[in-house]
Amino acid sequence: MRRPVKADLMPWFARALSSSYQHALQRSMHKARARRRGESDLVRVFVNPRDPFGLPLLQALVQLQERFRVRFRLHTVWRLDDKMFPEPVLWGSWAQQDATRIAQLYNFTPPDRPTPLSETELKSATAQLLHAEQANDGLNTAARILADLWSSNSQSEPGPAPTDLHDQALFENEKMLRRLGHYQGSMIWYLGEWFWGVDRLDHLERSLTDQGLNRDASDAITYTRTWADLTSTATRLPDAHPAAETTLEVFFSIRSPYSYLGLERAIQLADAWNTPLQLRPVLPMVMRGQSVPDAKKWYIFHDTKREADKLGIPYGFVADPLGPGVERCYALFEYARSLGRETEYMRTYARAVNAEGIRSETDAGLKVIVERAGLEWQKAETLLNDQSWREWAEVNRKAMYDCGLWGVPSFRYGTLSCWGQDRLWIIEEAIKKKVETSSTQGVCDPTNNAKVTQGQRGN
Template sequence: MSFLAPYVLNLICSEGLQNWQRGLGEWRRKKSGKPHTVTVFLRINDPYSYILLQVLERLSQRYNIEFDFRTILQLQEDMYPAPALWEKNAFADSAYLANKYSLDFPRSGPVSTVERNQSASAQLLHAELQGDYLQRALAIFTAYWADNIELLDTLIDPRIARNTECYRHHLLANESLLKSKGHYLTAMLHYGEKPGGEWYWGLSRLEFLEQRLAAINAIKNHDIAAISQAPPVRNDVFSGTNTSDKPIIIYWSARSPYSYLGLVRARELSEHYGLDLIVKPVLPMVMRRMQVPQTKGMYIFKDTKREAKKYGIDFGFSADPLGAGVERCYALFDYAVSLGRGNRYLETFARSVWAEGIDAASDSGMKKIVTAAGLDWSIAKPLLQNDHWREWAQENLLDMYDKGLWGVPSFRYGQLCTFGQDRLDRLEHAIIEERTGHTI
């Protein structure tokens, strides 16, 4: 690893650079006379797109913005390692978000066919150039997700349905724009002129867009409340005593910055409610011979920085542990567990590589990590050569797959399985509901 790497990564995600880029982008916007434009990428069969679409009218009423809508249909295959599992989780996750924000959402998913998706997308593409996309799209999405085929048919011009191939190049242009701007998901919002353009994922990152628009005085109606909600308030009434034998389980990777945040937050959650926390490490995707395109990695790194700031977690001065660093981390896990310090060791490792720039591939780096975790370096050093961990790392992976999960960090509490550190509030709700007997 290059000595300069942590400094470069820290600069890339620094507030100073971000503010400079935003300022230059805003200066360019003003100079060109452009309005505050939010580009919105939507996909008809994406549940996150459906719930995002429902709040955009309020967003435009509160802020002095215009929308540039872009319809997407085809996903970038190299960005979705397990698309079926991803879609299943997306539906359950969107149902949770819809309930949280009091939005419309079906109890079961619609029947999705190639022809229906193509014709609905073609109608949406046609509406992009008509000026009232938001209203038309909301009607089409609502009929689609209600599985109301008769209504959907009335909303799609039969001339469009018969000629969907005529919209193929339009669709390709939108999909190319999404990729060229540096993203892969739908239900995405992009705001800012170069070099200050930034991504905001649906309802889960809407608060960051709202904060940015407020900072540049783009609020036009203060009587309309901000759409994004603050993190849930921890419930102290039901904290402290373990009344359940259910632990919080986290499927975790030493190379995942989201896993770092997830472990810190899951540990705080488990301590608050008096629950055991079990960490099940797995190999990073790249070390499992899977693809993680650079575009995806950079977005995750920058997104982790703003999430870390939100939760008061140090992050950014980073030394990517991919390869030897991960292997050495896992090689000492059993030793740490034998002393009752397994979770402390993993959190120390994650903080060391993602916030302190410590090179885990070097002996000097690992010595610092081991010592900080309260372990004995003279005992730990010879153990760096063992590879027994490979057996349990792959077993943890199979356990994760068996629970309908595919990536890290993922969490389990009883029967509830969820992906991403974003959804630890779902676990908290489940804990509180179990202790009160009432649904939140």
């Protein structure tokens, strides 16, 4: 009998690590440790003045402090590890735009500064943040510092110059950040879990509620606007409406777990609004020569599981398709598209490798995927060595970069583009705006409930 090899065991290992039992065990250990230290109400907040997401995050935490009996402890960090940010110029431009969208969504002061931050301003703000760490009202002070730094009409006077003590404090904060398992600012750590920016505060709210830290009896979750209302009003649409004339393009990697969630939600969105969907696969970052360090991989794995559970999407029984699995997947994409089944094929493939532990690099595993997607294995098997897909994958990558984006999943709807499965609300808002505009002009009757089929959408 053949002994199991590492590749056989990895899906089961991933399944165990992402299980509810494992999560409960880890949470219990951290709770016990926090109780011993008197830190059950302590939430650590890591901010980097160069990261615009820190501004809306701090404003949100000021609000949470009014609802929960918590101590937010501020930790200022400085480094932006090149390995974690492979496209720093693109990241800087995207981050400010995206952080502004989030701030406006929650009616916060946006980081709308039109000119680049100078090193003098950044160092001064860093020194002020380090002072704020020691203040009783540090959270509010830090929010004001970042609001002034990122303001479009900043008139701040230079603050204290950095000293050796500041450098040592930054070193200790960054050391703690790495020891606890992360690599960037705008992060929150509580009872062993990480929460990024405003987008993950709903998970923090649930955790604080579970600990009985509410100031009142309400268990309402506030920070849900990026996901809770997706497609909630779409069923009132007619078959044809102006918004359906624009295609929703999905740039994704079959290896990316966030792409898996994004694909599931993009299909849902397109179906709900009768919008054409175009899938544009790209190679994973690692296969494009970009590094994904372990700390980043583990955070993505655990965060995807948490998001998937929230969205009701199965995830965790992962058979990583990196390498041969990706290549074989893409080699059959044109075959699936020739039959109008590319969406079903990619969804089936993504579910298989993210939630069912099917090893797509093997013929046995791939055969299951192919036949489930309504394709013929005998035909598919003859196409596995076709390398022509590399040309269109590169075309898709360049198109994604033309949007000012470099990571997946990314989406484009007309001239509008965004990155992340939790940014599909931006696309939906654009669809709603088109529909509302056309309705006021008498273009369509929104009381018609008819739907179009997948074939009519061009998938």
